[in-house]
Every structure is written in structure tokens, then in C-alpha cells.
Amino acid sequence: MELLGSLNPPQREAAEHVDGPLLILAGAGSGKTRVITHRVAHLVIDRGVHPEQILAVTFTNKAAGEMRERVDELLKEHGAPEASAGVTISTFHSLGARLLRRHADQVGLTWSFNIYDDGDQAKLIRELMDRAGMDRDRSHARRLRGFIERMKNRGAPPDRAHESAFNSEDEENAYFYEDYQKALRRSNCVDFGDLIMAPLELFRANPALAAMYSRQWRYIMVDEFQDTNPAQYELLAHLTSEYHNLAVVGDDDQAIYRWRGATVANILGFEGEFPKARVVKLEQNYRSTQVILDAADDVIRHNPSRRAKKLWTDQEGGDPIKVFTASDDREEAQYVADTIRTKLSAREVEADDVAIFYRTNAQGRLFEEQLRYAGIDYEIVGGMSFYQRAEIKDVLAYLKIALNPVNEVDILRVINTPSRSVGDATAQKLSEGARVRGIETLFGAIRFVTGADMTFEGELELIEPSPRTSDEDDALIALDKIGGAQTTGLRDFHDTIQSLRDDLMHYDSLAEIMRQFIERLNYFDYLDSKFEAESEDKKRNVSELVNAIEEFERDWQQDATEGVFKGADLLAESASALSGAVAVYKLRAFLDQSALIQAGSKSETEEDADLLGGRVTLMTVHGSKGLEFDTVFMVGMEDEVFPSIRDKTDPEEEHEERRLAYVAITRAKRHLFVTNAKRRRVYGQFKDTSPSRFLLDVDPSRWVIDPKSTSRDLDWRPKRRTPKAKPLTDEDRYFSDGGPDYSFDQSGAAPDQAAATEWDEFAQVAPSEQGWSSGGGHDQEEEASGGDLADKTVTHTRFGVGRVEAVSGVGDKAVVTVRFAGAGRKKIMRRFLKVLG
DNA sequence: CCCTGCAATGTTTTT
DNA sequence: CATTGCAGGG
Numbered sequence: 091m092e093l094l095g096s097l098n099p100p101q102r103e104a105a106e107h108v109d110g111p112l113l114i115l116a117g118a119g120s121g122k123t124r125v126i127t128h129r130v131a132h133l134v135i136d137r138g139v140h141p142e143q144i145l146a147v148t149f150t151n152k153a154a155g156e157m158r159e160r161v162d163e164l165l166k167e168h169g170a171p172e173a174s175a176g177v178t179i180s181t182f183h184s185l186g187a188r189l190l191r192r193h194a195d196q197v198g199l200t201w202s203f204n205i206y207d208d209g210d211q212a213k214l215i216r217e218l219m220d221r222a223g224m225d226r227d228r229s230h231a232r233r234l235r236g237f238i239e240r241m242k243n244r245g246a247p248p249d250r251a252h253e254s255a256f257n258s259e260d261e262e263n264a265y266f267y268e269d270y271q272k273a274l275r276r277s278n279c280v281d282f283g284d285l286i287m288a289p290l291e292l293f294r295a296n297p298a299l300a301a302m303y304s305r306q307w308r309y310i311m312v313d314e315f316q317d318t319n320p321a322q323y324e325l326l327a328h329l330t331s332e333y334h335n336l337a338v339v340g341d342d343d344q345a346i347y348r349w350r351g352a353t354v355a356n357i358l359g360f361e362g363e364f365p366k367a368r369v370v371k372l373e374q375n376y377r378s379t380q381v382i383l384d385a386a387d388d389v390i391r392h393n394p395s396r397r398a399k400k401l402w403t404d405q406e407g408g409d410p411i412k413v414f415t416a417s418d419d420r421e422e423a424q425y426v427a428d429t430i431r432t433k434l435s436a437r438e439v440e441a442d443d444v445a446i447f448y449r450t451n452a453q454g455r456l457f458e459e460q461l462r463y464a465g466i467d468y469e470i471v472g473g474m475s476f477y478q479r480a481e482i483k484d485v486l487a488y489l490k491i492a493l494n495p496v497n498e499v500d501i502l503r504v505i506n507t508p509s510r511s512v513g514d515a516t517a518q519k520l521s522e523g524a525r526v527r528g529i530e531t532l533f534g535a536i537r538f539v540t541g542a543d544m545t546f547e548g549e550l551e552l553i554e555p556s557p558r559t560s561d562e563d564d565a566l567i568a569l570d571k572i573g574g575a576q577t578t579g580l581r582d583f584h585d586t587i588q589s590l591r592d593d594l595m596h597y598d599s600l601a602e603i604m605r606q607f608i609e610r611l612n613y614f615d616y617l618d619s620k621f622e623a624e625s626e627d628k629k630r631n632v633s634e635l636v637n638a639i640e641e642f643e644r645d646w647q648q649d650a651t652e653g654v655f656k657g658a659d660l661l662a663e664s665a666s667a668l669s670g671a672v673a674v675y676k677l678r679a680f681l682d683q684s685a686l687i688q689a690g691s692k693s694e695t696e697e698d699a700d701l702l703g704g705r706v707t708l709m710t711v712h713g714s715k716g717l718e719f720d721t722v723f724m725v726g727m728e729d730e731v732f733p734s735i736r737d738k739t740d741p742e743e744e745h746e747e748r749r750l751a752y753v754a755i756t757r758a759k760r761h762l763f764v765t766n767a768k769r770r771r772v773y774g775q776f777k778d779t780s781p782s783r784f785l786l787d788v789d790p791s792r793w794v795i796d797p798k799s800t801s802r803d804l805d806w807r808p809k810r811r812t813p814k815a816k817p818l819t820d821e822d823r824y825f826s827d828g829g830p831d832y833s834f835d836q837s838g839a840a841p842d843q844a845a846a847t848e849w850d851e852f853a854q855v856a857p858s859e860q861g862w863s864s865g866g867g868h869d870q871e872e873e874a875s876g877g878d879l880a881d882k883t884v885t886h887t888r889f890g891v892g893r894v895e896a897v898s899g900v901g902d903k904a905v906v907t908v909r910f911a912g913a914g915r916k917k918i919m920r921r922f923l924k925v926l927g
Numbered sequence: 928c929c930c931t932g933c934a935a936t937g938t939t940t941t942t
Numbered sequence: 943c944a945t946t947g948c949a950g951g952g
Contacts, residue, residue, distance in 0.1 A: 181942070184942090207942095286942095346940075347940080347941080347942095349939085350942080450939050451938085451940085472940095509928095509929080515928070516928085710940060710941090734940085736939075746940095750940080772938085772943095775943090
């Protein structure tokens with residue numbers, strides 16, 4: 091069968107495109123992964139492109155894994171089974187990590203650098219704040235982290251941060267950022283942001299190297315392009331500098347990572363950047379029913395600045411969305427669990443095909459509880475990662491130190507775990523001592539105290555004899571004063587690391603080395619003594635870590651020979667003594683993977699792995715992007731939960747929440763349930779809620795209320811909303827709209843063709859009633875009311891559900907004042923309203 | 928120097 | 943409501 095035969099015309103056009111920039115605007119469910127994978131196969135099979143010349147970049151490991159699988163399949167099917175391994179398919183961050191491994195020496199790192207996760211990063215920031223004598227203020231620490239992240243997302247190293255500082259706060263932040271970068275490099279470590287920024291700096295300083303890679307990867311594809319940040323964009327620019335064969339796929343309506351520095355400008359401005367770019371729109375949706383797509387459109391159409399695009403499907407109609415309002419959050423979870431139970435028993439759907447989406451991870455607990463109670467197998471994706479658990483981080487810390495002995499954050503983490511009588515006071519003295527010339531590192535300080543004479547490879551060795559300052563003298567005196575018990579403890583720590591390094595050099599089985607190490611450390615005894623009830627869990631987690639390593643070792647061989655990086659890592663390190671050992675490679679690869687993969691915590695029922703029908707999936711809406719399920723429960727649909735708006739002065743926040751809701755809705759293939767609760771526990775106390783404005787935006791013809799619901803309408807908001815609170819936001823919401831009550835014209839979705847404010851709209855329908863001060867007319871209106879409408883609940887296609895407050899005039903042309911649950915008070919012509927009761 | 932008990936404080940979203 | 947940080951006794 092012909093390779094591209096199964097594609098529709100636009101899909102085919104995109105897949106057949108070979109040279110030059112390509113922008114694929116792919117609506118939700120339009121088969122974008124299909125297009126990417128077919129394009130890869132087409133390049134290799136029909137166009138004779140060498141697999142090594144292809145690079146596909148994604149954001150998540152899940153997406154990368156899926157793409158790899160499907161490319162594998164396609165190439166196998168079409169007689170090129172070997173080719174798949176040559177194609178590089180990677181996330182941005184692991185691509186960055188691999189580039190850095192290869193060129194570590196050019197950016198102030200060594201081959202053995204470690205990757206700090208968020209927790210490590212926060213620890214380092216706190217440490218540095220202490221050292222700088224700054225107030226230990228958590229919110230300040232957060233701001234500093236935010237600043238550093240923002241700079242790195244823009245690809246701005248400290249010197250650029252200094253240049254762009256406009257006020258004294260930015261200036262101070264820039265100094266801190268500079269300190270932070272220095273400390274990271276002293277520890278031979280990088281953070282997540284560095285995984286993008288450091289390769290970028292490498293290419294900026296060395297354009298010839300960038301050119302080399304851009305010749306190597308002649309065809310580059312990027313998935314979820316709307317979520318790229320400026321640093322990633324610039325990195326791509328370097329990587330495509332030679333041929334400009336950049337093919338990007340994305341959907342501006344699914345941009346949900348603005349808070350992480352992503353900018354939709356990258357996708358919206360693509361043609362500006364590449365005037366010769368071919369643009370292909372994929373608008374046929376193969377996933378959902380018309381009802382679901384319409385509901386999604388009801389929500390997203392309120393956003394300004396969208397690319398014109400209209401999803402369509404040939405699956406007409408479909409089940410209406412089912413809405414359920416619970417009296418509280420617990421009942422909400424109960425309802426979801428009951429409903430799933432019923433559907434599973436009736437064989438309407440398999441557990442595999444059901445998902446629950448919530449806005450924040452914390453919401454997941456209640457659902458977990460109720461599912462367990464109902465005896466339903468489930469899987470939680472995301473949340474507290476396995477690799478973030480204390481016991482796992484402890485063990486990994488030792489491994490990281492063994493590889494990279496200058497890693498200060500990890501040394502401080504485990505120097506007293508298990509207890510070695512080395513507390514904060516001693517650690518403090520060691521930290522100060524590490525800054526004395528001639529000592530240089532924490533391990534230098536430990537050696538000074540214990541009298542050990544061994545130097546670890548990988549430690550900095552810049553000893554420049556010069557007179558010490560009095561601070562340094564003080565630090566040395568403090569080191570001298572460290573007591574006997576502490577010295578013994580430090581010696582134990584030193585020997586522990588030493589023996590772990592010895593083992594890594596002499597044995598090949600990483601899992602075996604680990605088992606012995608954990609034994610030697612008496613780590614299980616430590617867990618028993620420190621934790622009562624949880625110690626069994628923790629021990630099991632550690633064992634699971636060893637199992638994970640064992641499994642990793644089994645598959646490792648294939649991984650190491652993948653794509654263009656084949657053999658390159660080995661070459662780069664041949665100078666190092668440690669690097670001769672297989673276990674060291676495996677360890678380093680494992681550590682990278684564990685840092686880069688957000689492994690979801692396993693469900694309670696993981697033992698029976700292949701149970702029939704699988705299990706229900708629980709995850710945040712963010713986690714759901716790129717996935718699809720037959721039946722979806724969108725829960726917690728209340729204002730302040732979803733949308734969760736932190737900064738009410740920033741209208742962009744609501745826009746992003748809207749896109750998030752759009753993503754959630756478009757995950758559903760056939761059945762969508764939307765639930766909320768009238769009150770919900772926040773910090774242990776009940777708080778009254780209001781229905782989500784997004785839910786109210788969905789036309790009532792698309793949903794029905796479950797008879798079991800506590801409320802028969804969506805008019806249960808407890809307190810009046812104050813429309814004055816954010817007038818700008820409201821303006822924004824309506825500004826871009828195609829206008830009232832005629833079908834949404836997609837060509838009008840461009841921002842400059844914005845149609846009407848609410849007042850303009852009113853002018854269209856009833857010019858004579860227009861007025862900025864409606865106060866005077868009130869009494870008259872009420873007297874002239876048609877009677878039949880007074881106090882009725884009505885719905886409007888755009889404003890949703892509201893209650894009639896006043897009516898003036900009669901018949902279809904009557905003007906009705908309605909207070910909408912989601913949109914405040916409006917005057918609307920009678921004929922645009924549907925009366926509910 | 929370590930452990931226990933109390934208080935404060937906080938929740939987006941993820942590579 | 944949980945978790946995390948901090949103060950004071952052992």
C-alpha cells in the first residue's frame with residue numbers, strides 16, 4: 091500500500107513537503123502526529139533522505155515515545171526496519187542535555203555534570219541567600235527563582251540580565267542570578283533552564299558548530315510549536331541555519347504554557363519570519379462529535395488574537411454534554427466514581443477509555459479516594475513524582491555525588507543521612523571552608539578536617555597560592571574546631587563515596603552495585619528508625635528504584651546507539667579514568683533520564699499490570715494535552731478553580747485558562763461530563779463557589795443536567811459578581827467576538843477584525859434603546875414589561891444562563907434586561923433569548 | 928547536635 | 943488540611 095494513501099489532502103500536502111519552512115496549523119484531533127510520522131517515513135522511503143538527517147523535537151517524553159513507536163511501525167511496514175533507530179526523536183530538554191554532554195568542556199562543565207531539578211534549584215537558591223546574608227523570605231526566594239527562570243526562558247545569561255535591568259530590583263536580581271550561575275558551575279551542575287540556554291550560548295559563541303549540526307540534521311520537525319519559548323526558538327534557528335528546513339506543527343488555541351515562558355508569537359509570526367513558508371491547515375477533526383467540538387468552540391471563540399481556523403467533523407450530532415452539580419466536592423467525586431462504576435458494569439466503556447481531568451493536582455486526592463472505594467482501578471499521571479520522594483532523592487544524591495563529587499547541593503543533602511552527627515553547624519563550617527583558596531570544594535574541606543589525602547577526579551584543581559583574607563582565616567579556624575564525633579562522621583561519608591566510586595569502576599552491574607551500597611549504608615535501618623508507619627512504603631520505593639535501574643540496564647544498549655549521538659559521547663570522555671567503566675555510562679544515562687522524565691506515581695493496583703480493560707486515568711488538564719479518551723470527566727468547573735486566575739489585572743490569564751478548557755473539552759471523543767460543587771474545602775474550610783464562566787459560555791442546547799444533580803440550573807452562584815472588578819478583561823473577551831447571534835465567521839477571527847463591544851452589539855439590535863446611563867429608564871421598563879418574562883430564567887447563545895430583571899416593549903422586539911450568571915447585566919432583544927422556565 | 932512538638936503558611940499548571 | 947519550618951528541651 092502506498093505510504094501516504096491513508097492521508098486526507100491537506101495531511102498529504104504537509105507530509106509530502108520536503109524542502110523549505112513548513113507551518114502546519116493542526117486543530118485538536120486533526121491527526122498531526124500522523125502527519126509528522128508519515129512525513130518522516132516519506133522522507134526516508136520515498137525521498138531517500140538518510141535517517142540520521144532527521145530530527146523531531148517534542149515537549150514531553152510521552153509524545154516523543156509515541157512518535158518513536160509510530161515511526162518504528164511505519165518504517166517497518168514499508169521495508170525499512172533499520173532506519174528508525176537512525177532518526178533522532180527527542181524532547182527539547184533531553185536534546186539539550188545530550189548536546190551539553192558532548193560539548194561540556196566548552197561551557198564550563200565536565201562530562202560528569204548533574205542536572206538539578208526544581209527542588210535542588212530551590213535549595214541552592216536558599217543556600218545562596220543565606221550566604222549573601224539575605225533575609226530568609228520565602229516569597230523573595232520565589233521571586234528570585236522566577237526571575238532566573240524568566241531570563242533563561244529568553245536565553246539571557248547574567249550579562250544580558252544586567253543589560254536589560256530597568257530598575258534597582260532587576261539589577262539586584264541580576265547580581266543574584268550571576269551568583270547563582272557561578273554556584274551552579276562550581277557544582278558542575280545545570281538546571282532545567284540551562285538545558286536550553288547553555289547549548290544556545292554554545293552555538294552563539296561557536297556558529298561553526300551550529301552550522302555543523304544544521305548540516306547534520308537537514309530536516310527538523312517540531313511538535314507543539316505554540317509552546318516554544320524564545321530560547322528554544324533561537325536554538326532552532328541555530329539548528330536550521332544551513333537549510334531552513336524547519337517544519338513546525340501547532341495550534342495557537344492550545345498554547346497553555348505562557349507561564350513557563352512560551353510565546354504564541356513564535357507560531358503567529360512564523361510566516362513573518364519565513365515569508366516563503368508553506369502553510370497547511372488541518373481542520374478536519376477525527377476525534378470528537380459535533381456537539382463536543384461546538385462546545386469547545388463556544389469557549390474558545392471569546393479569545394482575541396486567534397488564527398482563523400474552523401474545526402469540523404463528519405460525526406454529526408452526538409450525546410449532549412452531561413452536567414452535574416454536587417453539594418460539595420466530596421459528593422462530586424462520589425458522583426464521578428458511581429457514574430464510572432455504572433458505565434463499566436454496563437460494558438459501555440472500558441476503564442482505559444475513561445479519564446478525569448482536574449485543574450490542580452491537589453484535586454486528585456478525593457477522586458482517588460472515591461475510585462478506590464468503588465473498587466475501580468485507576469492511574470494517576472503526574473503529581474508527586476516518584477523521583478521527588480525523599481528516600482529516592484537520598485539514594486540518587488549519593489549516586490550523583492559519586493559521579494560528580496563537587497555537587498554541593500547533593501552533598502549537603504546526604505552528608506548527615508543516615509545520621510553521622512554532622513548537623514547544620516558543621517555543614518555551615520564546611521561550606522565556609524569550601525570557599526578558602528587551596529581548599530576549593532566541600533570535599534576539600536572534608537579532607538582538610540579528616541586528613542584524607544585522596545583527591546577525587548572531577549574536582550576543581552585551581553590552587554593559586556596567595557595570602558588569605560581574614561575571612562578565609564576565620565573559616566579555617568572554624569574548620570579546625572570541628573569536633574571528634576563529627577570528624578568520624580565525615581570520614582565515614584568520605585569513605586562511603588570512595589567505595590561507591592570504586593565499585594562503579596570495577597563492576598558492570600549497576601543494580602548490583604546499588605544493592606550493596608544500600609546495604610553498606612544501612613539505609614533501610616535508617617528508614618525504620620526515622621519513620622514509623624511509612625518506613626515500609628519507603629523501603630519498597632527504594633527497592634523499586636533498584637528494579638527500575640535493573641530494567642534500565644537491560645535496555646540501555648539500544649539507547650546508547652541511537653541516532654546521531656552514536657558513539658559520540660564515548661569519544662568525548664575518553665580522557666577520564668572513571669569513564670572507562672560501563673557502570674558509569676549507565677549511571678549517567680539513568681540519572682539524566684530520571685531528571686528529565688516526570689514519571690507518574692503508580693496506582694495502588696499496579697501489581698496486576700495487564701488487567702482487563704485497563705484503568706481509569708486521573709490527571710491535570712495540562713497533562714492531558716495530546717491525549718484522547720472516549721469518556722472524559724472535567725471536574726471542579728467553578729470560578730477560581732477553573733479558571734484559576736491569580737493576577738486579575740492580566741487579561742491574558744483568562745485567555746490561557748480558556749485555551750486550557752478548550753484542550754480539556756477536545757480530548758473527549760464521545761462522552762463529556764462536566765461537574766462542579768456548590769461548596770468546596772479549601773485549606774480545610776468550606777468555601778462557597780460559583781459555576782465556571784466557561785461552562786456558562788457553552789450554549790445550553792449542547793448540555794443536559796443530570797437528574798441526580800443538586801441544582802437544576804447553573805444559577806447557583808452565592809454572591810454577586812462585581813463586573814467592575816476587571817472591566818478590561820470583559821472588554822477583551824467580547825472585543826474579538828464575531829458579533830451576536832449570527833454564526834461565527836471564522837475569517838473574522840483575526841484580531842483586527844474585532845466586531846463589537848457589548849454596547850455596540852446592543853446598538854445593532856436595538857438602536858433606540860442605546861444609552862450609557864440606563865438608570866432613568868428602569869421604572870418604565872418594568873411597567874411596560876410583557877409579563878410573561880418577568881423573573882424567568884433565560885439563555886443566550888453567548889452569555890449563557892441568566893435571570894430576567896426587566897422587560898421593555900412587547901413581542902420579539904422587546905428589550906430585556908438580563909443578569910447573566912457569567913457575564914453580568916445585559917440588555918438583549920427578546921428574540922435572541924430562549925426561555926427556560 | 929538531635930529530636931519532638933507546635934505554629935504558620937500555602938495551591939496552579941511541568942521539562 | 944497537610945506539610946514544612948522553627949524553637950526549645952534532652
